[in-house]
Amino acid sequence: MHKILLLDTETTGNDLSKDRLVEVCYKIGDQKKIACELFKPPLPMSVKSMSVTHLTNKMLEDKQAFEGSSMKAELATLLTDHILVAHNAPFDIAMLKAEDLEISSFIDTLRVARFLDPGAVIPEYNLQYLRYYLDLDVPEAKAHDAKSDVLVLEALFNRLLEKVKETEVENAIQKMVRISAKPSVMKKFTFGKYIGQNIKEIAKTDRGYLEWLYTQKKQNPSTPDEDDWLYTLKHYLE
Secondary structure: OOOEEEEEEEEOOOOOOOOOEEEEEEEEOOOOOOEEEEOOOOOOOOHHHHHHHOOOHHHHOOOOOOOOOHHHHHHHHHHHHOEEEEOOHHHHHHHHHOOOOOOOOEEEHHHHHHHOOOOOOOOOOOHHHHHHHOOOOOOOOOOOOHHHHHHHHHHHHHHHHHHHHOOOOOOHHHHHHHHHOOOOOOOEOOOOOOOOOEHHHHHHHOHHHHHHHHHHHHHOOOOOOHHHHHHHHHHHHO
16 A cells, blocks of 8 residues: 655745745645644745745744754655655655655656646646646635645545556556656647647747757756756757
8 A cells, every 4th residue: 555645835936946945734645634834934935926825924934944843854754655746746846855855756746647638638737727627626625825735636636546547457656656757748838929839830830949948948947847848848859
């Protein structure tokens, strides 16, 4: 039996090179309890992050640091023998590693969702979009906070697991781990002048744009999905 740890973080921003944790919530397998705690980060939250999370520097100023907290000690133990499940897991993993926590194994529900949609039928893969696109029944979850995101994450994980079991009855979890371990190929642009268009077609009509974008992302590897984009651009350029 695989031991699962569902986790979501809120952070000071989205720059992997500098941003840090401000909130961590996690749920162990089928247990009902969700552990959730706020922390004072070593740098201020960005305005963008505050606008998304509705957490502010003033709300965090009297909180303890993650370093030395009981939650960090608990996670250090749990992550040694649990499979971490997160949406856009490389980002959460980077935030945990910035706090000197090591992850033994993980499942990225974003990469698995993308893998299970080879025709790129789903327009977006962010957690809340998938919640409503797949009609996940999570009435107790709010629009956005770490605790609610863990509940939505759990529902999404269970839906994806059932889908994988259609072809991998005995080894579904292992397959999800394998899918998550490597970057995935994106099918459509989610930003820029070609937003919504197939990357494969743009590679034929504007190869220079893909080359330029690859160089830009190679030189500035700071966003959560950088590995996926570099892998995708290289795939189509080759």
